[in-house]
Amino acid sequence: MIEILQQIINGMAIGGVYVLIALGLTTVFGILGIAHFAHGSVSMFGGYLTFFFVVTWGLPLIAAIVIALLVGLILGILIELLAYRPVRNANHINAFIVALGLTMMVEGLNLEFFGHEQVVIPTDFSWVFKIGGVTIPELRLYTILAAALLIAAMTIFVEKTKTGQAIRAVAENRDAAILMGVNVNTIPLVVFSISTALGVCAGVMVGALFAIAPGIGEGLVVKGFAVLILGGLGSIPGAVVGGLVDGGPARPGSVPHGGRNRPDGRNDPKGIRRAGPQLCNACGGLRDLGGGGLRVRHVFGQYPECGCALV
């Protein structure tokens, strides 16, 4: 029982991050029909920026987050204006290509500015709360609370304010929204700035809880879309439920004896052998463990497809 409770608590922090990412993706998708792949990389940019402000400038964490949020807002507006607006009325494949290109650009930007080393945003939150047999690290608790607060704020914004309702209205029926007097040119700007700000928050959380490194943003955006599809595209409650499910019990290792490990506690080689091409654990290169790959690997402990063979 305690184990299950603990696993739920474990999953809530990262689940909250997924929810924030998914919220950003779902609002953008709802309004513009764009799969905004660059969202994860933009989140990581926010995380890097916060790290930079804290470590290089020595700003307090909150100040760093606030500045990163503001930069995120502006970046979101720029992305909408410069990248997506020019292709808004074109065939959807154009927006798709722009989204992919943008992902590479932002990833490149991150690499250029912040390098390829992984960074962890330093925090002072190292206290651990113990309730019954369940432990909650201070940092995770704050992450969960912050995520909950942001989700609540987002819900209130969308449901209770005119702008929020206009966002929903544009998502549901663009022409009718125009007839209500909604300026459909400014709504995407609002949406992008909000979703980018949420993404920046998620980036900061990932950076403090775990680490920011090249490639993490893409993983995050994939998770975000998985959450969206689980919860229904364009649905905010769906994103919340999907994120928490994905963050919690669905993870490998959190289900007792599931996934890669045999019931007797020994490692099951078949469990490791996931289908299709995948990233090499050592160098990150592509490998395919189907058939020959696995055999050779067992002989010399390496992955011939990616050729990395670390020691």
Next chain:
Amino acid sequence: MLTVSDLRVSYGQIEVIHGVSIEVQEGECVALIGANGAGKSSTLKAICGLVTATSGTITFEGQDITNQSGHNIVRAGITMCPEGRQVFPQMTTLQNLRMGAYARRDDEQAIDLEEMMNMFPILRERKHQAAGTLSGGEQEMLAIARALMARPRLCIFDEPSLGLAPKIVAEVGATIKRIKKMGKTILLVEQNSLMALRLADRAYLFEAGEIVLSGTGEELQSHPEVVKAYLGH
């Protein structure tokens, strides 16, 4: 109040409105009638800024609103109740009505909301229901009420009776009559020409992107061409 002069509209290379001129006076109910594809809806869309006019001018209360963006036209005081209802399906009835007042900044919106629900009691019953789950007739009432929430000076109805059961059509007709009595200026497009002509003070007959006939509602009702082609006796 509204003057459309020599309006031309094209979709791509194809011109669908070939120089149309319409005049709507304050307090009037003007109907545009004609067959499917005659250009009525395109004219309305051009007025509301949903499609671009290639030439001609549209002025509203002396202000040139030709090719203004849609939300500015709403702010100028023109609201359209679009063809096919176009409610926001996943938003509640109440949220739909509030969206109608989106462009307003005054503090009487709650009063108007109350008034609308008195005018359409069914909307009060359905106020927390998603608009998409309402029946066609209920959605039409919602769409009309939503348009009125903007306190428009000119209210445009695009095919309000389309696809509704005959009993509901009569109800819609009665509703428009009530709105007319409230003193609103109305521009009405209807394929149900008989209903339109009975409601209208004046009417224009569209054929293939041009106005071929105009006159008061009674005049057109008794015009032999109209009787033969559109009223079906």
Next chain:
Amino acid sequence: MKMKALTAALAMFGTAGFAAEKQLDIGVSDALTGGAAVYGLPQSNAVQMAAEEINAAGGIKVGDDTYMLNVIAYDDKANPTEASNAVRKLIDRDSVKFILGFCCSGATGAVASFIENEDAVMLVGNAAERSITTREIPNLVRTRPPADYTGAAAGTFVAEKGHKKVAVLGALDVGFYASYVDAFEKELNKAGGAIVTRESFGLKDRDMSPQLTKIREMQPDAILVVGYVEPAAFIYRQAVELGIDVPRYGFTSGSEEQFLRVASSEQMEGVWDLRPTELTLLSASDNGIAYHKNYSEKFGIAPSPSSPYAYDQTYALKDAIEAAGTVDDTEAVAAALRALAVPDEVVMQYLPVDKKMFDVNGQAYTSNGAFQWQSGNWVFVQDLPSDAAAYSAFLSTID
């Protein structure tokens, strides 16, 4: 080509009976670029440095002749195909008979599979996969001990600490990490202990709390973490966050700086790292300190802890050639390597088997060390109870 012509000319003089200075080409196949270059490039540098030192000290003396070493290094990118091509090029085109380097198991394994048929001697460095020295290839030796040799020492150490239930969390889909754990388990079982669970993670995983929560429920006496530095650092941190207060052992070889990027010093306090002693200044011999200094001066960067494996290869080769008295008879040189005592110049602290550096399998053994995180630093606490002779006997039983 000019150099080769010169070599040939010098060789002709040699046959004429002059005591002349000649050139001996030795090859290096290693990862000079790509992800594995962190291991391969320092090895290649180390060979270069050793060769220059040997030349400066008068070269290799064979009979009346003195040979100056010339290093030809090719980049194999740690890729098996590239490594096979590099070695073929060295043997066929450059007529090289002695090939050093080899940081990584995959590339090394590919070359090892055909080197027996070649007129050459292969000296393997940092590649840790055990199977490279299980086939008793006569013309192959390796300076780094296999991972499971260290694992066995670690298992003995942990068992001596009195731990009975050990939970393992590791990058177990990487072959040599799994073999470390297997050997660890064997020694632990001998002392009546057991591994209660083996949890796995990928290199890119950073949230290990699900696995750690599962481990916590099993109430082990100790946990063992095997894997690369970054995930290991997250494990140590999250173990504290989950209130796991049993001793933490690991096999990671990370520096202080690498760990502190992820976990605080308080979170790391008391963690053990059980690994080959390799090059750490805290445990270094005089040779080690000199090596660190010379390498840093020459290349402008501190040497990697494993780079002396290649440095030591070069001195072993020198001694073997001088003992065999030939640069042409590779069989004689290979045999001399097997019979070699540990050279005086080596940096790593080898444990000779039967007073020889390499055993019958061609395998060398270093000492293993227990390092503990104490107030922000890895502190060398003691040698691990490593039994090179017993492991050597065990290695001979495997194909």
